[in-house]
Amino acid sequence: MTIYPAIDLKDGNCVRLFKGDMNAATVFNDNPAAQAKEFVDAGCRWLHLVDLNGAFAGEPVNAAAVEAILKATNVPVQLGGGIRDLKTMERWLEAGISRLILGTLAVKNPDLVKEACKLFPGKVAVGIDAKGGMVAVEGWAEASEVEVTELACQFEDAGVAAIIHTDIDRDGTLAGVNAGASSLLANAVSIPVIASGGVKDIDDIHAVKAAGNLEGVVTGRAIYDGRLDLKAALEVAKC
Secondary structure: OOEEEEEEEEOOEEEEEOOOOEEEEEEOOOHHHHHHHHHHHHOOEEEEEEHHHHHHOOOOHHHHHHHHHHHOOOOOEEEEEEOOOOHHHHHHHHHHOEEEEOOOOHHOOOOHHHHHHOOOOOOOOEEEEOOOOEEOEEEEEEEEEEEEEHHOOOOOOOOOOHHHHHHOOOOOOOOOOOHHHHHHHHHHOOEEEEEEEOOOOOOHHHHHHHHOOEEEEEEEEHHHHHHHHHHHHHHHHOO
16 A cells, blocks of 8 residues: 655645635645655655646646656656646656646546546546545536546546545545545446545554555645654555
8 A cells, every 4th residue: 555645735835725725725844845855755655746726727837846846856756736638748747747647637528538548558547536425626616516436437448547536525624534435436446546635643544554445545734733653654554
C-alpha cells in the first residue's frame, strides 16, 4: 500500500481546505518545495499534488510551485487541477509529472480521457470526487448527476492507471477516511483505487490497509496537524 502525502496548492502556498471550500483554506507551508522534500526525506515514495486555483480556473495556475517541487525531489508525482486538454497534459508530462489526475474532464469529456490513456499509457489517473455518492466537478464547486460507480465503470479497459476516490464531505475534516466506500468502488472495477479524504490518525491507515483491495491512501491535514506520524504510517503501509 502506498501513502500519498498531499500538497494542495493555493496562491503558491501549501494549504488544506475544509470540505473543498476555497474560502476555508489553512496555510501550512509557504514553501511547497521544502514541504515536498520533507515528505520524501521521511520515506514517501510518491507525492500527491493538486493545483486548487487551477481546478477552478480550468487551467494551470500554480505551475511555478509544481516545477519547484519537481526540482527539489526525486520521487514520482501525481498532479490534478486545471488539466483539461491534451496540450496541458503533454506539457506536464514533459516537465516531469509521472501521473495526471483528470477529474472534471472525466465527467465532461470521457472520450478525451480515454484518448489520453492511449497517448500516455500508464500516466493517466481519474479523480472521482464524491459528495453523497454523486460526482462533483470544477474544483468541487459543481455537482453532477453522475454516480461514482457509474463514472468509474466507464473507464474499465481504457488504460486508467488509478482512481483517486475522495469523499468531499470528509476532506480536511479529520472525520476519518471512508475506507468502506472506497473499498466498494474497488470491488466494482479492476482499476486500482486510492482512498482520499478525512484521514485523522494511524487508525485510518490501518483501516485502508485492512480493506485489502485499496492501492493506497492520500493524507494531508492529519500530517500537518501532527495527528498522524508519517513514519508510523509508512511502516503500516509496508506490512
